[in-house]
Amino acid sequence: MSNRKHHICPVEIAGFLDNTFRRWLQHPKKILEPYIKEGMTVLDVGCGPGFFSVDMAQMVGERGRVIASDLQEGMLQKLGDKIQNTELEERITLHKCENDKIGLSQQLDFILAFYVVHELPDQAGFFRETASILKPDGQIFIAEPVFHVSNADFEATVRKAREAGLIPVESPRLLFSKTVILKKADL
Ligand SMILES: C[S@@+](CC[C@H](N)C(=O)[O-])C[C@H]1O[C@@H](n2cnc3c(N)ncnc32)[C@H](O)[C@@H]1O
Structure with a gap:
């Protein structure tokens, strides 16, 4: 069971993960439009082949930056191939992370973790780390697949986020997904 969870x-x-049909159901710009603005520095953690990273880079514009981070070199390679020789190559930094550590130090305006949190071996550590690199007014968008993550598991995830000093502020409606937007609690 635990193997399934962290598969x-x-x-x-x-x-x-990256095709026209998904774009029709889960359009990255429509999902992220309320949260990402021009000039922001944003992280797509567990980016996979970059279904969200590419649109995020278009949304932050020339002055913004996207860090696309994944555990698997093969996923980063797919994204790298997609943006090679395009203007987005300058805007997207590919970052190979560890299983239990993202390993970034710069402060971020926005963090996306789409369909990845249930794959993490240490969710509590993930929320402590993301809270430490989130700007005071930054936001974290968590989406989990309804078919893999039960209500109880999602509630446990939100509890771990709270314990790391993050508070849920919103749950945007999203097809096939459980979602939460997290902000830093006021100290
Ligand atoms: C289901 S895919 C989702 C990809 C992308 N976010 C999307 O929605 O298209 C989960 C991704 O998380 C990555 N992943 C799994 N465990 C991870 C970890 N500990 N740290 C970073 N990425 C991880 C996997 O390599 C995979 O690319």
């Missing part, structure tokens, strides 16, 4: 999405099925 890591293989590179071989990257095509299921």
Whole structure:
């Protein structure tokens, strides 16, 4: 059971994550439009083949930056191939993270963790780390797949976020997903 929970999405099925049909159901710009503004520095953690990273880079514009981070080199390679020789190459930094550590120090305006938190071995550590690199007025968007994550598991995830000093402020409606937007609690 725990193996199922922490099962890591293989590179071989990257095509299921990045295709026109998904774009129709879960359009990155429509989902992220309330949260990402021009000039922001944003993180797409567990970016996979970059279904969200590319649109995020278009949204932050020339002055903004996207850090696209994943555990699997093969996922980063797919994103790298997609942006090669485009203007987005300058805007997107590919970052290979560890299983239990993202390993960034710069402060971020926005963090996206889409369909990745249930794959993490240490959710509490993940929220402590993301809280430490989030700007005081920054936001974290968590989305989890309804078919893999039960209500109880999602509630446990939100509890771990609270324990790390993050508070839920919103749950945007999103097809096939459980979501929460987190902000830093006022000290
Ligand atoms: C289901 S995919 C989602 C990809 C992307 N966020 C999307 O929605 O298209 C989960 C991704 O999280 C990555 N991942 C799993 N465990 C991770 C970890 N500990 N740190 C960073 N990324 C991880 C996997 O390699 C995979 O690319």
